[in-house]
Amino acid sequence: MGDNLKQKMLGAVTWSSIDRFGQQAIQLIIGMILSRLLSPDDFGLLGLVMIFSALSFVLVESGFGQALIRKVDVNETDYNTIFYFNISASLFLYTVLFFLSPFIADFFEEPRLTLICRILFIAIIFNSFYLIPLSKLGRVLDYKTIAKVNLISTILSGVVGVAIAVAGFGVWALILQQVSYHFLRMVFFHFFVKWKPAFLFSFKVIRDFWKFSIHLLSTSVLNIIFNYIFVLILGKFYQKSDVGYYTQGNKLNETFSFTFQSILVGSTFALFSQIQNDDERFRRIFREIANKISIVTFPVLMGLIAAAHPLIEVVWSAKFLQSVPYFQLLCLASLFTPLYTLNISALNARGKSKITFRVEIIKKALILVSLLFTFSFGIITMLWGYAAASIISYLISIIYLKKEITHYIKHQVLDFIQSFIFGLLIAALIAIIGLATDKSILILPIQITAAAIVYILILKQFYNDLYNKSVIYIKEKLLTINRNKR
Numbered sequence: 001m002g003d004n005l006k007q008k009m010l011g012a013v014t015w016s017s018i019d020r021f022g023q024q025a026i027q028l029i030i031g032m033i034l035s036r037l038l039s040p041d042d043f044g045l046l047g048l049v050m051i052f053s054a055l056s057f058v059l060v061e062s063g064f065g066q067a068l069i070r071k072v073d074v075n076e077t078d079y080n081t082i083f084y085f086n087i088s089a090s091l092f093l094y095t096v097l098f099f100l101s102p103f104i105a106d107f108f109e110e111p112r113l114t115l116i117c118r119i120l121f122i123a124i125i126f127n128s129f130y131l132i133p134l135s136k137l138g139r140v141l142d143y144k145t146i147a148k149v150n151l152i153s154t155i156l157s158g159v160v161g162v163a164i165a166v167a168g169f170g171v172w173a174l175i176l177q178q179v180s181y182h183f184l185r186m187v188f189f190h191f192f193v194k195w196k197p198a199f200l201f202s203f204k205v206i207r208d209f210w211k212f213s214i215h216l217l218s219t220s221v222l223n224i225i226f227n228y229i230f231v232l233i234l235g236k237f238y239q240k241s242d243v244g245y246y247t248q249g250n251k252l253n254e255t256f257s258f259t260f261q262s263i264l265v266g267s268t269f270a271l272f273s274q275i276q277n278d279d280e281r282f283r284r285i286f287r288e289i290a291n292k293i294s295i296v297t298f299p300v301l302m303g304l305i306a307a308a309h310p311l312i313e314v315v316w317s318a319k320f321l322q323s324v325p326y327f328q329l330l331c332l333a334s335l336f337t338p339l340y341t342l343n344i345s346a347l348n349a350r351g352k353s354k355i356t357f358r359v360e361i362i363k364k365a366l367i368l369v370s371l372l373f374t375f376s377f378g379i380i381t382m383l384w385g386y387a388a389a390s391i392i393s394y395l396i397s398i399i400y401l402k403k404e405i406t407h408y409i410k411h412q413v414l415d416f417i418q419s420f421i422f423g424l425l426i427a428a429l430i431a432i433i434g435l436a437t438d439k440s441i442l443i444l445p446i447q448i449t450a451a452a453i454v455y456i457l458i459l460k461q462f463y464n465d466l467y468n469k470s471v472i473y474i475k476e477k478l479l480t481i482n483r484n485k486r
Contacts (some may be wrong), residue, residue, distance in 0.1 A: 045118075071209075084197070154181065273349045304327075339389065
């Protein structure tokens with residue numbers, strides 16, 4: 001990867017990382033404030049209807065964003081056709097959901113949801129207006145601008161949410177935070193990307209893109225439904241506060257696991273698309289990325305499982321301690337998700353969206369089977385089944401990847417097994433410290449410090465090249481900051 005593409009990729013991964021980690025850090029801080037101002041019921045109310053927003057976002061985008069990135073000779077007709085499709089789809093979906101809102105409220109036996117839905121779903125329309133500028137930036141690997149827009153929007157919408165919460169408007173702080181986030185993204189993406197729509201439209205573009213995007217869309221819809229399936233079960237059969245506990249546990253899990261996935265889906269798909277026809281290079285770069293992902297994700301997620309109790313207490317406060325088992329099991333389910341996402345990204349970049357859809361169908365079938373067998377035993381047992389289905393799905397994905405790029409299963413396992421063992425060691429250390437420390441206020445900082453020291457030693461001893469590159473990168477950034485101050 002020693003060429004201009006390598007530099008672009010490094011820049012894309014760097015800014016994707018800044019974007020995702022920055023957003024998650026900001027959202028974590030804002031969430032810490034809001035969790036102390038709002039009740040579990042407030043978070044539960046938002047959680048109940050987020051599935052409809054999430055489904056609408058993917059239906060509006062319809063997989064066309066990745067199709068635009070993947071197409072070699074994209075033109076203005078392509079951009080304008082998809083732009084008008086996105087807007088038309090968003091207006092149609094908002095209208096449908098506006099009239100369905102009372103039925104959603106009836107399903108969950110919560111009258112307040114009617115107005116909440118009608119306000120929250122306005123974000124769907126705002127979302128449709130910035131999808132083309134976002135795709136144009138992704139196509140040229142300009143993740144620096146994407147990061148700027150996302151971070152500014154996250155900060156400003158967070159300020160809106162906190163201000164409304166302080167004013168005592170409860171759940172509306174969360175609703176208007178969501179709406180303002182998408183409104184601000186719409187404004188800033190068009191500010192940074194000087195693109196104006198023209199009166200160009202072609203049904204042929206829709207038909208051509210549809211062959212590729214239909215499988216991505218189907219996969220995304222399945223993912224959304226199954227990502228929110230526990231919210232639907234809790235919302236229908238349990239208390240609204242239980243939805244709040246689950247939502248907060250899931251949010252903290254996504255702060256870490258979803259960050260890795262977002263970086264992978266965006267930056268690696270763009271990279272793999274550019275080298276999709278060079279098998280040897282594709283395989284080599286894939287292994288390099290998989291190896292580096294593993295040494296980050298396994299220690300982090302296993303460490304989080306071990307430190308769950310003090311972490312939840314510090315981040316969300318003691319009133320959310322019922323979120324602990326939800327958080328732990330969701331982290332377990334996410335353990336192989338970054339590597340699974342990398343496999344899916346690689347297959348999609350090779351034009352195998354039909355195969356990735358098949359893999360997702362298998363994954364969802366496994367989850368459904370686990371739910372059928374565990375439903376009568378309660379939500380915790382259901383989450384154990386969900387974790388098992390997620391891990392088995394990763395093992396299935398490596399079989400398909402082996403067939404596509406001749407990347408042997410033995411080599412795929414070797415790419416992560418060492419990192420997996422180091423993750424177990426770090427988790428064991430954190431758990432032992434948790435048992436040995438009496439004062440709860442000291443547990444988390446001691447656990448973090450000890451885990452960080454051991455992790456750095458592991459990097460230096462077993463991943464010296466990555467360690468040295470990280471040290472050089474940090475030094476360069478610190479020097480840059482010092483120069484800018486002068």
